[in-house]
Structure formats: C-alpha cells, structure tokens
Amino acid sequence: MGLTPAWQQIMEFETLQAGEVNRAARVEWCASGKVLNVAWGCQQLGAETSLVTTLGGDTGRQIQHAFLDSGIETYWIETGTNARVCTTLIDRGKSQVTELVENAAPISNGALDAATRKFANVAARARVVVLSGSLTAQAPATFYYDLLAHTSSPVILDARGPELLSALARRPLLVKPNREELGKTVGYPMTNDADLQRGAAELLDRGAQWVLVTDGPRPLWLISQTACHRIAPPSREVVNPIGSGDSLAAGIAVGLWQGGDLLSAVRLGVAAASANVSTLRPAHFKRHEVDELLSLVHTT
Secondary structure, eight states, rough: OOOEEEEEEEEEEEETTSSSSSSSEEEEEEESHHHHHHHHHHHHHTOOOOEEEEEEEHHHHHHHHHHHSSEEEEEEEEOOOEEEEEEEETTTTTEEEEEEEEOOOOHHHHHHHHHHHHHHHHTOOSSSSSEEEEETSSOOHHHHHHHHTTTOSOOOEEEEEEHHHHHHHHHOOOOOOBHHHHHHTTSSSOOOOHHHHHHHHHHHHOOSSSEEETTBBEEEEEEEOEEEEEOOOOOOSSSTTTHHHHHHHHHHHHHOOOOOOHHHHHHHHHHHHHHHTOOOSSSSHHHHHHHHHHHEEOOO
C-alpha cells in the first residue's frame, strides 16, 4: 500500500552534459514508484501479491495497463489527477544515475478514505503488509498510523519524517529508513556509526520493533532492543540502482511470507536489492538471480 506511484521514463546516455543538448541512446517507460516497485518485487519472488494505491489521468491508465498481465491483484483508487511522472537519467560514461522526481499531486479526503477502506479489506487477509513511500501533499502525517490500526499482520514500513514517527506508536515490525532519511527523521546527521545506532535506538524507543538502516552499496544495520547485525551485500555491476530499497522491502516481505525469521528475510531482501541494481527497470529481477546471490550476503 502506498499513495505515490509513478509513470517512469528511463533514459540512457553514452555521456550526459549539463547545459547541453543530450540525445538518449535508449529510452524506456515503465510503472514505478516505491509502492509499485515493492509489488513487482514480491511478484518476481513468487509471492501472492495484492496492491492498493491511488492514481488517475492518462499516466494512471498507463500504469494500470502495465499491470494487466502481472498476476498481481490490483486495487486502483481513482483520484481524478494525473499520476506523477519521474525520469531516470543514466550516464554510462560516468556510471552516474540522476533521478528527476515529480511530487505527487494532492489527493482528496474522499480518495484517502476510499484507499483506507480498501486497504482494511485487503489487509484483513494478508500475512505480511508493506506500507511504502512518501505521502501526498495535504495527506495527514498520521496516515500510516491510521492504516496500522487495520491490520494485525507483521508490517514493514518504508517511510521517513513525521509519517514515520507518527506510526511508531503502532509498533510496526520493521522500519527501513536509509542513512540520510534516518538523520532527517531524528534531527541530526549520521556522521558515524555511533550516530546511526543512536538514531535507531530513538526509533526503537518510540515503538519500532526492528530498525533496518540502508546506506547504498555499503553494509546495512539491522537493530532491535536486544540485537545488532551488520549485513554486507555482494558487489554487483550497476545498471540502474533505482528501486533497490523497494526490492529490499519486497524480499523481506516474501521471506516473512514464506515463514522465515526476520534476519533470514532481510538476507533475502539484500539479495533481491543486489539483483535489482543490474536491471534497467526497477524490481524486474529474476528469482534465480536472487537465489544465486543469497549465499554471497554476509552477516555479522
């Protein structure tokens, strides 16, 4: 469940020069945004997947069309406004990826209420729930907190700032900010590992059961009140890193859905995130690639 899907343009360049005319060597369009990427990832890993999100307009119809043959059970809440468009610029010469992000348009209270009701119906039969992505403008910061009242399933929450802090009182199983998001959420920079552990401890004290802090290709920290693990992902050639955090969330959800413990589920998520960086479209990795990478995920 999430409120901010996107219709994604991916443009590849041999070299990209700011302030100049740049001609793309390759262009692709796909459905993306955090909530959609998580759904794709769960489906790629073989889970029975349901998706609840809001969208509208011509871009929303493009997103819906992209999911027609996905095998994912989809629930689209109409907003009357175009789904946002985001653009990924890939500079092959410099191995750089630039993301141009359009903020999602505001959603009416009626659409938010409809999304909440649909979520409650679907979550009642879910074994694992993922809440993912930024909220739209004018959506209440308590939106995820309110959704958590409608499920007793383990919840993975991928959010930051006020919406994350508000939801912690509902004790989600796992929250997964990246290092920068953690700093912005607790109000001080993560200059070293001690800062990171202190920030994670604050989220735990507020109600999170586990905190998973990501840091790009560097090791992740998985922390609870009684345990602390560092998990090193395997090194991979990077094609497009966008969607790796969403693939991580998907892998964790599927690992829990399959009955594994949280640490094993996180290791599956790390393998999925590693597989994702070598694909052009977010979360379009293959299950066999994830299985091959799983043995290369190291935990301390």
